[in-house]
Amino acid sequence: MGVLSTKHFIKLEGAPKEDIQHLIDTGLMFKEVLDRPIKKVPSLTGKNVVNLFFENSTRTRMSFELAEKRLSADVTNFSASSSSLNKGESFKDTIQNIHAMKMDCVVMRHPVPGSCLQLTKYVDAIVINAGDGKHEHPTQAMLDMMSLYEKFGYLKGLKVAIIGDISHSRVALSNIHGLITMGAEVTLCGPPHLIPIGIKELGVSVSHDVDEVVEWADVLNILRIQRERMGVGLIPSVREYRDFFGITQERLNRHKKEIVIMHPGPMNRGVEIDSSVADGDQAIILDQVLNGVAVRMSILYSLLGPEEEGKDEKK
Ligand code: CP
Numbered sequence: 001m002g003v004l005s006t007k008h009f010i011k012l013e014g015a016p017k018e019d020i021q022h023l024i025d026t027g028l029m030f031k032e033v034l035d036r037p038i039k040k041v042p043s044l045t046g047k048n049v050v051n052l053f054f055e056n057s058t059r060t061r062m063s064f065e066l067a068e069k070r071l072s073a074d075v076t077n078f079s080a081s082s083s084s085l086n087k088g089e090s091f092k093d094t095i096q097n098i099h100a101m102k103m104d105c106v107v108m109r110h111p112v113p114g115s116c117l118q119l120t121k122y123v124d125a126i127v128i129n130a131g132d133g134k135h136e137h138p139t140q141a142m143l144d145m146m147s148l149y150e151k152f153g154y155l156k157g158l159k160v161a162i163i164g165d166i167s168h169s170r171v172a173l174s175n176i177h178g179l180i181t182m183g184a185e186v187t188l189c190g191p192p193h194l195i196p197i198g199i200k201e202l203g204v205s206v207s208h209d210v211d212e213v214v215e216w217a218d219v220l221n222i223l224r225i226q227r228e229r230m231g232v233g234l235i236p237s238v239r240e241y242r243d244f245f246g247i248t249q250e251r252l253n254r255h256k257k258e259i260v261i262m263h264p265g266p267m268n269r270g271v272e273i274d275s276s277v278a279d280g281d282q283a284i285i286l287d288q289v290l291n292g293v294a295v296r297m298s299i300l301y302s303l304l305g306p307e308e309e310g311k312d313e314k315k
Contacts, residue, residue: 004302008127010116011136012177020178024146026302027295033070034294044073047304050098052108053130054080054115059265059289060130060139064107067296073304076103091115092122099123105304108132126303134168139299140264141174143292145182147284148219150291151260156183161213163245164223164272165194165234171264172223176202189213190245194234210245214255221262222247225272238271249276260284 004019012020033041049068053061061077068075078098085094098106105126108116113135120127131137149155160179166172166188176199179186186204188195195206207213214220225241235241242248252259261273261283269275278285 007303008116008120008129009138009299009303010120010127010129010132012138012141012174012181013136015138015177015181017181020142020145020182023142023295023298023302024149027142027146027291027298028150030070030297030301031291031294033297034290040070040072042072043301043305044068044071047073047104048076048102049073049105049107049300049304050076050078050101050103051130052078052080052098052106052110054108054110055131057109057130059292060109060137063289063292064128064130064139064296066293067300070293071297071300073105073300076101095119095122099125105300128299128303131170133170134173135170136174136177137170137264138174138178139292139296140171141178142299143288143295144171144175144221144262144264145178146295147262147288147291148184148260150287151284152218155179158184159187159216159218160184160221161187161189161217161219162221162223163189163210163213163247165225166190166199166223167194167196168226169223175221176204180204187213187216191235191241210247211251211254214247214251214259215257217259219260219262220247221264222273223264224266225268242271246272246274247277248274249280252277252282258282262288264288 005016033039051064065075103125106123107128107130108119109130111133113133116127116129116132129138152158162172162175176186180203187207188204189207189210192208200206259282261277263273263285267273267278
C-alpha cells in the first residue's frame with residue numbers, strides 16, 4: 001500500500017492521479033470490512049481524531065465518525081452550536097485548546113472558504129476538509145469517484161454531467177478537479193448565472209440544455225438547489241427550475257438510455273430530482289453513502305496509518 005503526497009487532505013485541486021487511485025483502491029478494500037459481522041479493524045488504535053463541525057451535516061459527520069470508529073481510533077465530536085464559541089471565544093483559541101489536548105487528526109467543516117488551510121497553521125495535527133464554504137468538499141468527490149469506479153471499472157473517458165447550482169457548490173468544484181485529473185469528460189449544466197465565468201479553463205464543457213446533456217452523459221450528478229437562495233432572486237421559482245433543469249422520470253423516459261443517477265444529498269425531491277428517479281434502479285445515491293464510510297476510512301488510514309512515514313516533511 002502506498003502513501004499520499006500530502007500531509008493534509010484539504011482539496012483535490014492539484015491532487016496527483018496516483019493519490020486519487022490509491023484512495024479509491026484502499027476504499028474498495030475497506031468496503032469489504034463493512035460487510036463483515038464485526039465491522040472493525042485495529043488500524044488506528046491509539047490515534048485521537050476530533051470532528052469539528054461549524055455547519056450542519058448529516059452524511060459527512062456520521063460517515064467520518066463511523067469511519068474513525070471502524071478503524072478503532074478514539075473519537076471526539078465538537079459541535080459549534082453547543083461550544084464556548086457562543087460565549088465569544090475565538091476560532092483560534094478554540095482550535096488551540098483542542099490542539100492542547102493532543103489530537104492526531106482534525107476533521108473540520110466550516111462555512112468559510114480556506115478555513116481548513118488556515119487550521120493547518122494553528123495545529124500540528126493532520127487536517128481533513130469536510131467542506132469549507134464554497135471552496136471544496138474533497139471527501140465527497142472521493143466517494144463519488146469511488147462509486148463510479150466501482151460501477152464502471154474505470155474513470156478515464158467516462159462522461160459525467162454535473163447539473164445545478166455550480167457557482168455555490170463545493171461538491172462540484174472538488175468533483176471537477178478529481179474527475180478531470182482521472183481523465184473523465186465533465187459537462188456542467190445549469191442556469192447561466194449559476195455557472196462561473198471562466199470555469200471552462202478547468203477543462204470542462206458547459207451546456208444550458210439539460211436534454212442535450214442527458215443524451216450525452218453516462219452519469220448525472222445532480223446537485224441540491226439551495227432553496228435558501230431563492231429569496232434573493234437566484235432561482236425565480238421552484239416550478240420553473242424543475243421544468244428547465246429538473247431530472248424528472250418523464251425526461252429520462254424520453255431519452256430511453258442507461259444512465260447512472262447520483263446526488264450528494266440532501267435532496268429536494270420534486271425540484272432538482274423526482275422521487276421516482278431518486279429511488280429508481282438507475283440511482284446509486286445510497287451506494288454513495290456507504291462508499292462515503294469506506295473512502296473516509298481509506299483517507300484516514302492513508303494519512304494516519306502505521307505505513308505513513310515521513311509525513312512531517314510533506315506540505
Ligand atoms: N453530502 C453532504 O455533504 O451532506 P451533509 O451536508 O449532510 O454532510
